[in-house]
Amino acid sequence: MNTESPKDTTGLSAQRTIPAISFPHQLAAAVERKRAYPYRFPRDTRQLRGKYSVAENARRLLRFFYFERRLMQALGAWTLSIPEFEVKLETGRHIFYHADAARLLRERLNEQEMRLRDVDGFRDAEIDRLIEELLGAASAGELLVGMHQVIGPALATAYRHHVDDTDPLTDAPTIRCLRRILTDYQPMLDWAEKAIAAYIEGGVPEPELALWRWHLQRLLASIGGVTGSDARTEPPAPLRSVAKPFARGTVPLRDVRFDTFKNTGDYDTADARERFPKDSYENLRLRFIRTQRDEVDAIEAFGTFIWDIRFKDFQSEYSLARITWDEARHTEIGHRALMACGYEPFELRNRLTGSTCRGPMEPAFAMAEINLFGEVGVLKTINSLIDAAAERNDALLHHISDFIRADERTHVRKGADIIKVMTDLEAKALEQRTRELFTECLVSLGAFQKDMDVFTVSRDDLEQLVGE
Numbered sequence: 531m532n533t534e535s536p537k538d539t540t541g542l543s544a545q546r547t548i549p550a551i552s553f554p555h556q557l558a559a560a561v562e563r564k565r566a567y568p569y570r571f572p573r574d575t576r577q578l579r580g581k582y583s584v585a586e587n588a589r590r591l592l593r594f595f596y597f598e599r600r601l602m603q604a605l606g607a608w609t610l611s612i613p614e615f616e617v618k619l620e621t622g623r624h625i626f627y628h629a630d631a632a633r634l635l636r637e638r639l640n641e642q643e644m645r646l647r648d649v650d651g652f653r654d655a656e657i658d659r660l661i662e663e664l665l666g667a668a669s670a671g672e673l674l675v676g677m678h679q680v681i682g683p684a685l686a687t688a689y690r691h692h693v694d695d696t697d698p699l700t701d702a703p704t705i706r707c708l709r710r711i712l713t714d715y716q717p718m719l720d721w722a723e724k725a726i727a728a729y730i731e732g733g734v735p736e737p738e739l740a741l742w743r744w745h746l747q748r749l750l751a752s753i754g755g756v757t758g759s760d761a762r763t764e765p766p767a768p769l770r771s772v773a774k775p776f777a778r779g780t781v782p783l784r785d786v787r788f789d790t791f792k793n794t795g796d797y798d799t800a801d802a803r804e805r806f807p808k809d810s811y812e813n814l815r816l817r818f819i820r821t822q823r824d825e826v827d828a829i830e831a832f833g834t835f836i837w838d839i840r841f842k843d844f845q846s847e848y849s850l851a852r853i854t855w856d857e858a859r860h861t862e863i864g865h866r867a868l869m870a871c872g873y874e875p876f877e878l879r880n881r882l883t884g885s886t887c888r889g890p891m892e893p894a895f896a897m898a899e900i901n902l903f904g905e906v907g908v909l910k911t912i913n914s915l916i917d918a919a920a921e922r923n924d925a926l927l928h929h930i931s932d933f934i935r936a937d938e939r940t941h942v943r944k945g946a947d948i949i950k951v952m953t954d955l956e957a958k959a960l961e962q963r964t965r966e967l968f969t970e971c972l973v974s975l976g977a978f979q980k981d982m983d984v985f986t987v988s989r990d991d992l993e994q995l996v997g998e
């Protein structure tokens with residue numbers, strides 16, 4: 531510390547009752563050494579102060595953690611039900627922002643004398659009531675209002691206050707943690723403002739959104755705000771979540787720009803004609819890029835899993851959230867690559883086959899399908915595709931598939947741990963049951979016209995038909 535004089539410069543000096551005993555010769559010598567010291571380093575002006583004890587710090591951080599975890603889960607629950615492409619993509623990213631905020635807070639809580647088991651086991655019925663009500667949003671526009679105009683800004687404000695109020699020295703790690711979270715909040719809340727304005731300009735009635743905002747703000751105020759320490763007000767009534775408990779959607783929704791199909795997994799079959807000869811490089815290349823764009827369904831899959839396995843295991847929720855963001859990126863990569871190839875991305879029909887089957891399914895089987903068949907399947911063919919792209923000097927495909935391969939390898943690795951949390955089934959039994967369920971679903975969608983009495987689609991067929 532670069533203090534100027536031996537006098538106490540901390541904000542806690544008023545409480546000092548024990549006198550300092552200085553020996554004059556030592557003091558004079560110290561002053562002389564300081565005078566002769568040649569370097570004037572930047573001065574640290576922080577003082578010892580701060581409103582919170584470790585216990586109160588932890589109480590507040592625990593609520594922050596719980597909010598972040600619940601927001602991650604809540605957005606995951608809505609991934610199938612958001613029709614608008616841009617909103618679904620951005621939500622895939624926000625899921626991870628909340629997951630990562632939760633992770634940072636969880637680590638700090640562990641340093642503030644809380645066991646991880648207790649952090650993970652924490653529940654708050656009042657916050658749950660608020661989240662349940664948020665989930666009852668009647669549209670994606672309302673969801674954004676609740677997430678980003680009510681709870682999001684309230685959290686950001688609480689984080690800023692905490693940064694101001696806690697001790698900048700003794701609690702510096704908390705300040706750094708909250709500041710890092712806020713760097714994700716800024717672009718997230720800015721984007722949401724513009725997105726909500728776009729909904730309104732596009733015809734969504736503003737008064738309805740305003741009413742919903744007011745309703746959730748009152749509910750938040752009734753639980754004492756984010757910290758639980760504000761004066762409590764009367765809760766609004768009636769609550770939607772009381773009249774109708776939330777159940778997540780099971781059907782993948784798309785906006786009107788998309789032309790969708792679910793009666794096959796094959797693009798040429800869906801288009802009823804070929805663009806390029808089957809098995810040609812051109813065909814494999816376009817199939818790969820379309821599949822990436824159509825990974826909008828993978829945002830839905832992994833986001834939904836977070837909801838379906840909520841509270842089972844934080845690390846799995848976190849991994850799923852990260853994969854959800856990756857899949858949002860793959861979708862964006864596919865969308866841009868289609869444009870780079872000269873297509874209007876919406877002219878290419880969007881495959882809903884996999885997501886339609888997974889939507890209502892138990893998470894373990896849906897996860898086994900997308901992870902064990904879909905992602906493992908991609909890795910079987912991607913090496914030769916990358917080689918072929920290199921041979922042909924196809925820089926675009928080479929570049930995107932190189933990054934996507936790294937991502938998918940990571941997903942396969944993380945998937946193994948996540949599946950263990952989802953089910954006790956042995957690998958063989960899990961694979962068998964998954965194939966049966968998908969056969970049933972694919973037959974019902976018309977992807978197969980098989981009349982055989984006991985027919986189960988093979989692993990290769992699944993990889994091909996519901997490729998990811």
Ligand SMILES: [Fe+2]
Pocket residue numbers: 825828856857860938998
């Ligand atoms: Fe992917």
Ligand SMILES: [Fe+2]
Pocket residue numbers: 828853857905937938941
């Ligand atoms: Fe993936």
